[in-house]
């Protein structure tokens with residue numbers, strides 16, 4: 243057997259691929275669903291917290307900063323394991339998918355809060371003054387004038403961060419979430435062949451490449467032109 | 470106060486309110502004993518000024534003399550340390566005042582335009598009409614169109630600020646303010662960020678506003694325009710109003726030392 247044959251046999255085995263493709267496709271759906279939920283929940287949470295922080299109520303802002311710093315500092319895997327194996331001991335049993343969603347949602351929320359907050363603080367002070375001078379209130383100014391500009395400004399870093407964190411759904415494998423990677427490793431151990439992992443890699447590329455390209459496009463698009 | 474050279478044309482702010490209609494007989498905007506410090510820097514030291522209805526008052530003074538601070542105190546973008554400000558006879562300083570309600574009656578135009586970059590010209594104007602005056606979309610659009618027509622930009626309603634020249638942006642900013650039908654307009658160096666050839670358009674709009682009876686308090690160094698269009702010129706130095714009067718008098722016969730120094734530096738006049 244030539245080296246090439248051995249390579250194909252190991253990584254691109256037709257029979258194995260045919261057998262396990264349906265399982266991996268199931269995993270694709272799980273990954274997509276979780277990713278969408280995490281992105282929606284994380285950006286909503288982060289944006290809301292950044293808005294609340296704009297009111298500059300000291301104790302509230304302090305709590306938000308603590309949350310954001312802790313979740314940005316900790317490796318999500320640690321929190322996932324802690325939640326999945328630790329919480330049942332205090333009577334809270336969550337499914338593996340729920341744990342993954344909550345932890346990654348909170349992690350994205352922490353990063354999104356910091357990113358949107360940076361956008362809010364870098365919005366020109368004159369925007370606040372102009373809006374308030376027409377009689378718009380603080381909340382109205384925040385929602386209709388400042389936030390739209392802030393979000394536009396931070397869409398590229400936010401997209402990058404969302405991609406980085408949704409990719410971490412693969413961490414769910416360690417607690418048994420039936421995502422792409424989990425299906426692939428299961429198939430790999432049953433078949434004794436690495437081809438399902440190859441398929442998983444292809445699935446991730448197909449899934450995430452469009453978003454990577456989208457973020458590149460957004461970056462060039464929103465590199466604006468101020469004033 | 471001792472530094473102020475009072476001229477006959479200036480009304481005393483203490484003039485009694487007749488008591489009948491609120492604000493009747495009172496100046497449209499009245500600043501009484503205004504003080505403001507930033508930390509240890511005393512920027513306004515007892516400033517009093519009255520702007521009568523339909524009057525255009527120009528404020529001159531060296532950089533740092535407190536012109537912007539005084540203007541910004543008038544709609545409380547800056548919080549005065551002491552003193553009183555009355556709009557149409559009603560106090561707008563103090564705690565019991567609904568600031569948002571007051572501010573919609575006081576238009577402000579900024580040096581840097583401060584248009585909302587994510588909204589087109591029409592929606593820059595309609596935002597406050599919709600959210601503050603609670604107008605319907607149709608009402609607001611109609612009023613925005615009228616305001617844009619007044620500033621000569623009826624055809625630019627759909628343009629975003631980045632698609633407008635500086636002069637056009639400033640005129641949209643003026644339209645945004647006048648659409649709320651304010652009792653008084655404050656201008657803080659409305660033309661100093663503009664290329665010289667665009668200044669005339671903005672001044673032209675201000676002249677028309679004046680002809681339509683708008684009450685205006687203007688910080689600007691457009692001396693020729695002040696001389697031609699202002700009813701009164703106020704000169705500020707070192708946190709005080711040191712001198713005020715009709716432009717002709719003030720420019721040709723300044724009484725105060727710092728006014729003279731300022732005018733000669735601007736090398737105004739023949």
Ligand SMILES: Nc1ncnc2c1ncn2[C@@H]1O[C@H](COP(=O)(O)OP(=O)(O)OP(=O)(O)O)[C@@H](O)[C@H]1O
Pocket residue numbers: 507510512530531532533534535536537538539
């Ligand atoms: N928010 C602030 N914090 C601290 N100091 C301030 C603040 N705003 C203004 N000042 C100071 O107050 C003084 C008066 O400022 P102001 O902007 O009123 O002057 P101005 O007459 O408008 O000057 P210019 O012609 O340069 O616009 C300046 O010394 C300025 O540095």
Ligand SMILES: [Mg+2]
Pocket residue numbers: 536537538657658
């Ligand atoms: Mg100024």
